[in-house]
Amino acid sequence: MSAVPRVGARLLGVVKRYGTTGVLDGLDLEVPEGAFMVLVGPSGCGKTTCLRLLAGLEHPDGGRVEIAGRDVSREPARDRDVAMVFQDFALYPHMTVEANVAFGLRLRSRRRRAGSPDAPEIDRRVADALRLLELDGLERRRPAQLSGGQRQRVALARAIVRRPRLFLLDEPLSNLDAQLRGQTRAELVRLHRRLSATMLYVTHDQVEALSMASRMAVMDRGAVLQVGSPREVYERPATVFVARFVGSPPMNVHALTDRPGFTPPVGPRSAQVGWRPPHGQLSAGWAAAGRDGLRLSGRLDTAELLGEDLLLGVAGPWGRAGLLHPAGAPHPAPGEPVEVHVPRDRLHWFDDSGTRVGHGGPAPPPVDRPARAGGAPSGP
Amino acid sequence: MTVRELRATLSAHALVVLVCVFSALPVVWAVSTSFKGPAAIFAPDLVPADPTLDNYRATLATFPVARLVLNTGAVAAAVAALQLLLAVLAAYGLVRFRFRGGPVVLTALAAAIIVPQQCLIVPNYLLAAQMGWIDTYVGLAAPQLAGCALGVLLLHQHVRAFPRSLLDAAQIDGAGHATVLWRIVVPNLRPVLVALAVLFFITSWNEYLWPLLVASGTERATVQVGLQAFQTEQGNDWGRMMAAAVLVTAPVLLAYGLAQRWIVAAFVQGTGR
Structure with missing residues (x-):
């Protein structure tokens, strides 16, 4: 029997309104146990609200919140056994690093909850967490005396020391500088592997x-x-929005048009066609005739160096498109006419409403869509 | 430093010195007067030509300095502490618990600051009399507690501006409202709380009209009421009055001097974050 992954946390038909503004309207989301799940979307899309609902900092106006199979919709945050890392780290400024990390455990042990650790056990776990995040030696410092990266690690230590069922991370890297962010990404993934915990990570950064x-x-x-x-x-974005949001530079999406310079491939097609910038080939000067695919002709508008590649912006009566081109290879000067060819098997097809209908290859593979209706894309 | 800069610095300092002299002069004059004999009281010299300790001797013999200072200090400390407690609880409650009428309560508090205390003297006195609070410490302190309205408004702003994520983090760490308030909010508002405590204490210490009404006997009288004893229909004994004023001010100055480092530290701590 194929293992059905156990559910770590779940939102079921969740409705959330602030005043009269609806933020979530019947949303479904499942976080498999042990997953590092990333919830990504533009700011204001409701992703942080999902996190706060799971944390118990907000309560849903409808639907259910489940953690490890238990309905916790009405439970306060402190009974949910979750830990959260905040965007601004939210370290208690008046406490030392050690006290920050130990705060939750000490509160629980003072309240004498069943299974709550005693004082020596707390000290040991705090020391372990600090060592794991390479914070030993900083126990007596206050948050104001730490660098951004250190604060971030203290926030992580505070979360892992509790050994919660569910970790919630709210854009924890957005306050770090670019270099540190890259490094911390890898560390977080390693940490997840090591703890084999369920993590839900919210970000606007695809x-x-x-x-x-x-x-x-x-x-x-x-x-x-x-x-x-x-x-x-x-590889198989479900909608035009997903296609353009995920991946950088973003996917080019064109409505089928009979404007000059736009030559779609023959055969089955749909209302909109998309392709990713690495898949376009510059074919200026040589005939692309005979090859199957999308052909665009226009003029080279911009050329941006991205390192190994150039991002070439092409403009024509049909609109604009961007494609990657090796930086060392010859290319036309801005203003010169160019022709772009995209092989048929690199094309993505979407209908009027922006929903994926297939891939340009021989047989369109099935579209991966969320099991529940919450994922239904909004209409045109 | 250019000539222009030097001139600017000098004139700024001159202004500061002028303001200092202006505000220190009455105190210096009072100290000076307390060492003058009856004949020299109205002599315009800052340093007494013929200094005497007679005023102090006579005052200490007849005037219950220790009693008055203790009365006033105890009442002012209790009033300041209770006002602070009320203000903290009210501000936190008004911010963190959304309830019908919350904004009305805030407006009412603002209105309470506008009403002059003198308007309330008669009803307050009648109430205190009926409750048997005349010439008691409770009677002295209780009506002053209403003066915390200003503190509630001030702290309301501070609690509202308190970082939301800290409150959320504490909630997830397992803290209830009491723990959040006392272990997270209050320690981080220490600078403003110290400032308020000082303000409350001084206001209560300087209270005159109400103590005059409810505690005119010597047992519970406060400093401000006691000093009044030197102004009589037969004339004012300025020398002794100033001696008494110096004696009752000294403990407060001393207390402030001792606590100064702590108070300044509390103010500075808030800006260092």
Whole structure:
């Protein structure tokens, strides 16, 4: 029997309104146990609200919140056994690093909850957590005396020392500088592997989602548009929104048009066609006739150096497109006419409403869509 | 330093010195007067020509300095502490618990600051009399507690501006409202709380009209009421009055001097974050 992954946390038909503004309207989301799930979407799409609902900092106006199979919709945050890492780290400024990390455990032990650790046990666990995050030696410092990266690690230590069922991370890297962010991404993934805990990570940065997630969910305007592995989401985006949001530079999407310069491939097609910048080939000067695919002709507008590659911006009566071109290879000067060819098997097809209908290859593979209706894309 | 800069610095310092002299002069004059004999009281010299300790001797013999200072200090400390407690609880409650009428309560508090205390003297006195609070410490302190309205408004702003994520983090760490308030919010508002405590204490210490009404006997009288004894229909004994004023001010200055480092540290701590 194929193992059905156990559910770590779940939102079921969750409705959340602030005043009269609906943020979530019947949203479904499942975080498999042990997953590093990344919830990604533009700011204001409701992803942080999902996190706060799971944390117990907000309560749903409808639907259910489950953690480890238990309905916790009405439970306060402190009974849910979750830990959260905040965007601004939220370290208690008046406490030392050690006291920050130990705060939750000490509160619990004072309240004499069943299974709560005693004082020596707390000290040991705090020391372990600090060592794991390479914070030993900083126990007596206050947050104001730490660097951004150290504060971030203290926030992580505070979360892991509790050994919670569920880790919630709210854009924990956005306050770090670019270099540190890259480093911490890898550390977080390593930490997840080591703790084999369930983590839900919220970000607006699709790079973080692609690079860290074992599973990712793309949200927009209070709805989950697609859930899948980063590879699935990147290679078979469920909607035009997902296609353009995930991946950088973003996918080019054109409405089929009969304007000059736009030559779609023959055969089955749909209302909109998309392709990723690495898949376009510059064919200026040589005939692309006979090859099957999308042909665009226009003029070279911009050329941006991205390192190994140039991002070439092409403009024509049909619109604009960007494609990657090796930086060392010859290319036309801006203003000169160019022709872009995209092989048929690199094309993504979407209908009027922006929903994926297939891939340009021989047989369109099935579209990976969330199991529940929450992922239904909004209409045109 | 250019000539222009030097001139600017000098004039700024001159202004500061002028303000200092202006505010220190009455105190210096009072100290000076307390050492003058009856004949020299109205002599315009800052340093007494013929200094005497007679005023102090006579005052200490007849005037219950220790009693008055203790009365006033105890009442002012209790009033300041209770006002602070009320203000903290009210501000936290008004911010963190959304309830119908919350904004009305805030407006009412603002209105309470506008009403002059003198308007309330008669009803307060009648109430205190009926409750048997005349000439008691409770009677002295209780009506002053209403003066915490200003503190509630001030702290309301501070609690509202308190970082939301800290409150959330504490909640997830397992803290209830009491723990959040006393272990997270209050320690981080220490500078403003110290400032308020000082303000409350001084206001209560300087209270005159109410103590005059409810505690005019010597047992419970406060400093401000006691000093009044030197102004009589037969004339004012300025020398002794100033001696008494110096004697009752000294403990407060001493206390402030001892606590100064702590108070300043509390103020500074808030800005260092």
